Amino acid sequence: MLKNFFPNKILSFGDKFFFNLVILLASIILIGLISALFISPPDYVQGDSVRIMYVHVPSSILALTCFGFIGIASICTLIFKIKILPLVAKSLAPVGFLFCLISIVTGSLWGKPTWGIWWAWDARLTSMIILLFFYLAYMSIWRFVNNFERANIISSVIGIIGTINLPVIKYSVDWWNTLHQPSSIKLTSAPTIHYTMLIPLIIMFVGMIIYALIIFLMKYKSEIIKFKLDRKKNEN
Amino acid sequence: MLSKKVRSKIVILTFLLISLIIVVFFVLKSLEENVLYFLSPTEIYNKENISFNEKIRVGGLVKNGSVTHNQTSVNFIVTDLNNEIIVSYSGFLPNLFSEGKGVIVEGKLKDKKYFIADKILAKHDENYMPPEVKEGLEKVKN
Numbered sequence: 134m135l136k137n138f139f140p141n142k143i144l145s146f147g148d149k150f151f152f153n154l155v156i157l158l159a160s161i162i163l164i165g166l167i168s169a170l171f172i173s174p175p176d177y178v179q180g181d182s183v184r185i186m187y188v189h190v191p192s193s194i195l196a197l198t199c200f201g202f203i204g205i206a207s208i209c210t211l212i213f214k215i216k217i218l219p220l221v222a223k224s225l226a227p228v229g230f231l232f233c234l235i236s237i238v239t240g241s242l243w244g245k246p247t248w249g250i251w252w253a254w255d256a257r258l259t260s261m262i263i264l265l266f267f268y269l270a271y272m273s274i275w276r277f278v279n280n281f282e283r284a285n286i287i288s289s290v291i292g293i294i295g296t297i298n299l300p301v302i303k304y305s306v307d308w309w310n311t312l313h314q315p316s317s318i319k320l321t322s323a324p325t326i327h328y329t330m331l332i333p334l335i336i337m338f339v340g341m342i343i344y345a346l347i348i349f350l351m352k353y354k355s356e357i358i359k360f361k362l363d364r365k366k367n368e369n
Numbered sequence: 370m371l372s373k374k375v376r377s378k379i380v381i382l383t384f385l386l387i388s389l390i391i392v393v394f395f396v397l398k399s400l401e402e403n404v405l406y407f408l409s410p411t412e413i414y415n416k417e418n419i420s421f422n423e424k425i426r427v428g429g430l431v432k433n434g435s436v437t438h439n440q441t442s443v444n445f446i447v448t449d450l451n452n453e454i455i456v457s458y459s460g461f462l463p464n465l466f467s468e469g470k471g472v473i474v475e476g477k478l479k480d481k482k483y484f485i486a487d488k489i490l491a492k493h494d495e496n497y498m499p500p501e502v503k504e505g506l507e508k509v510k511n
């Protein structure tokens with residue numbers, strides 16, 4: 134599977150491949166949205182405003198996961214100096230940033246009818262804003278620093294420092310008193326979310342993963358092409 | 370197996386990462402008071418240097434049967450099942466405010482037993498289920 138990351142294999146992912154992925158994405162999202170918005174029941178406390186969860190929760194998880202991958206790629210770049218790793222991380226950043234933004238906005242829209250406020254500086258929300266800034270910083274370095282090697286090193290450092298924020302985000306609701314409630318889906322215990330809501334949530338999560346994959350692959354392909362062109366230019 | 374250069378880079382990065390984690394840990398520990406979004410009634414009870422002029426937040430459950438309305442304000446008790454605080458509030462209650470459910474009150478302490486709130490936030494827990502399932506669970510409990 135890792136072989137697919139090698140430049141020549143990526144370039145072979147053509148229009149037909151992406152078209153098929155988009156069809157898959159549209160089907161899953163359609164099923165997910167119908168289950169989430171119509172078939173799934175309202176919550177016994179929140180009523181229908183719980184349906185924002187089906188977008189908010191997957192985007193939050195993806196925002197964290199993408200930065201986690203960026204962190205791993207950053208560490209490996211600094212240690213092993215594999216040329217494609219910064220390109221992988223660079224291609225993950227925009228979609229991770231988008232999901233972070235969606236998480237914050239949908240969270241705010243969810244907070245007003247449930248908690249009573251659009252925003253609170255509690256640990257979970259504040260650390261998500263910090264993640265947003267880490268994404269912005271990471272992307273800005275690649276955008277504004279012209280030397281590839283220097284941009285690589287600086288952005289990798291940002292990626293590694295930002296990774297420390299990830300467990301803070303995840304465990305903030307356990308470590309401190311926060312407005313945001315604790316996790317409903319844990320690795321060590323049964324989910325506290327009823328299966329009629331858990332299933333649409335999983336469908337939406339899978340759909341959003343596929344979306345992230347499509348955007349990542351498109352960006353990654355263009356980064357590989359750019360990289361090869363720059364290298365050819367430098368050789369001449 | 371790994372070249373000396375790679376090995377030394379791993380050592381340096383691990384060392385830097387661990388020191389970074391320690392720094393973040395101590396920063397968060399020292400900022401603890403500001404990171405906490407609210408204090409529970411027990412924490413208020415145990416706190417020595419509590420100020421009665423600062424705006425603080427208290428969080429817990431609304432004690433069943435404690436909500437009373439009068440002309441100017443609504444009064445209720447916030448409990449964490451160990452200690453309680455009586456809260457007085459004049460204003461609109463959020464939709465999700467109800468007895469037995471979580472709440473965060475923002476305002477000032479009159480003393481360790483009384484709290485004057487100027488803002489009420491409803492807090493919900495991590496349980497999600499349809500109303501029918503909830504009713505079924507209630508029936509089993511009774």
